[in-house]
Structures are given as C-alpha cells and as structure tokens.
Amino acid sequence: MLQRIGVEIACGTLAAWMIRCGELIVPLINLLREQLLHYDIQHMDETTLQVLKEDGKKAQSKSYLWVQRNGPPGQLVTLFTYDASFARTKRGR
Numbered sequence: 001m002l003q004r005i006g007v008e009i010a011c012g013t014l015a016a017w018m019i020r021c022g023e024l025i026v027p028l029i030n031l032l033r034e035q036l037l038h039y040d041i042q043h044m045d046e047t048t049l050q051v052l053k054e055d056g057k058k059a060q061s062k063s064y065l066w067v068q069r070n071g072p073p074g075q076l077v078t079l080f081t082y083d084a085s086f087a088r089t090k091r092g093r
Helices: 011-024 026-037 086-090
Strands: 043-049 063-070 077-083
Touching (some): 011 026
Antiparallel strands (some): 063 077
C-alpha cells in the first residue's frame, strides 16, 4: 500500500515496527486478560495450523491459535493467542 503512494520502507524496518507495537500493547493485553478471567465461564477455541518457514520447525509441524471470549454484556473481551509449541504454552512460557 505504501509503495502505491511512492513510499518505500525496508521490510526490516516494517518488521521492527511490528515487534515494537507488539511490545507496547502488552499492558493492554494483560488488562483485557484480567477482565476476561474475572468471569467463571469462558468461550474458547483451540485451532492447530501450519506455518510455513517458521524458524526451527519443519513445515509439517503444528502451531496453535487460541481464541478466548467473555466479559460483561456490551463489553465482551476477545483475545487471540498464538504459539508455535503447545508444550511450551502449557509450561507457562
């Protein structure tokens, strides 16, 4: 999209921006998770997926995506969590 308007930004720069945004949003995610866990029941889905060219993994390996949803009426919280290894996630990473 940026190239269409004549702006060229290196892929490494874009990746660094995404990593930094991910770091900055952690406090918000933690607050949302606290809100979500405040309720006795959660709606949750676990999906396995295959990620091509993931460092240290064969293409046939499974990765995991979880969706959690709950919260007060009108203020539902939905969180998506990805991890390349179910075992690592179960240990509390």
